[in-house]
Amino acid sequence: MNDDPTRRLYLDALMEGPEPPETSLRPLVLTAARARRRPAATTTGWTAPFAGRIAAMDAVLGEVTGQDWERRVVEGWTLQELLAHLAAKDGLVSLSVGAPVLGPPVTVNEGLARTAELQEYERRRAPDQTRRDWRAQADALCRHLASVAPDTPSETGGFTLPVVDHLLARVLETWIHTADAAGMLGVPLPHPVPDHIEVTADLCARLMPLAMRVSGHRVPEGRAVRLALTGPGGGLWHVPLHLGGRAVRGDGPAETAITCDVVEFCFLVGGRGDPDGFAAEVEGDAGLARELLHAAPALSGP
Structure with a gap:
């Protein structure tokens, strides 16, 4: 097996996933990878x-x-x-x-x-x-x-x-x-496996009420966003935006719906994105969606 760094990083990602079936060639590949790193x-x-x-x-x-x-x-x-x-x-x-x-x-x-x-x-x-x-x-x-x-x-x-x-x-x-x-x-860096992206995205969704507060938005109870994160590891979250609101997986009544890529959303929350140019589909209250996207990086540090 060659020692190309991209190949090795993808093997890292494979090793984070579940065990493959008996008929898969993956165990042979992983055995070689583990011997090298x-x-x-x-x-x-x-x-x-x-x-x-x-x-x-x-x-x-x-x-x-x-x-x-x-x-x-x-x-x-x-x-x-x-x-x-x-x-x-x-x-x-x-x-x-x-x-x-x-x-x-x-x-x-x-x-x-x-x-x-x-x-x-x-x-x-x-x-x-x-x-x-x-x-x-x-x-x-x-x-x-x-x-x-x-x-x-x-x-x-x-x-x-x-x-x-x-x-x-x-x-x-x-x-x-x-x-x-x-x-x-x-x-080139591969993404984490979907299960690891999903739990990270869940944290990002649950941080949104606090991020709104830190950004200076005093959101009244009852205002919420439907957050649909697409791609492997994505999902649907109902996010009440008042301080103390608890984001949960699933749907619920919301003033606005935001649909975007799960990895890009995680990186926006982590301070690696431009809220003004962020690629998202918005339905409903566009102003509330804009407030959330601008608040998303509020808790990120250097």
Whole structure:
């Protein structure tokens, strides 16, 4: 088998999926792939999307040469600094559940402050050390969470949520920054498997009432959006937009309906899209739809 990076990344995506039937040739392909690259950490079902994004990022990093580490990727950060940012945010989730946190002790439980702290620390180390500890911390978090209930409350960065939601937020951010790194390197990146996209999209839909509030919209009770996300991993959500509203899978009464691609919506929520030029079909109250699309990235960070 050749060692083309695109081929390897697609194999990563295959390895995140369910076991193939006995007659499939896929087991032979996966056996060869696993012999060539480090697999995702052992996971329970609800941690698998995070482990998959960690494995995909690690596969992208396998294509990095010495000078690539110093190239600017996003926010003016080098690739090494971007990896320190991911490690910083992962470490805060680890801290909240008692899993190992690598690097200097956490002095502030806040994403950007911890990022600055860890970036300063990692600049004094070799990039391979940064990569090794980022991966080791993420794998340790997956192992630790294997014995933790997904609805366990977790306080991270001032937000108390079920730990599964904090981990899904890490899935989205790792996915987006993996795409940033792959784009800088010129490596095509396959999407996660549909099951992993679906749970990430569900988090994005459930964040919309809070995103509206953070964006300054005081939406009265009763106003809702029908969100139809198309493509593998998509689905239909009924999204009440008042603060405290609970988005649920399925249909319901709504003033407006928004239909768009599931991956593009996830990336919009993650800060990688233009609300003004976002490709969506809208029925009903166009103003309310516009407010939601502009509010969608409100909770995204660097």
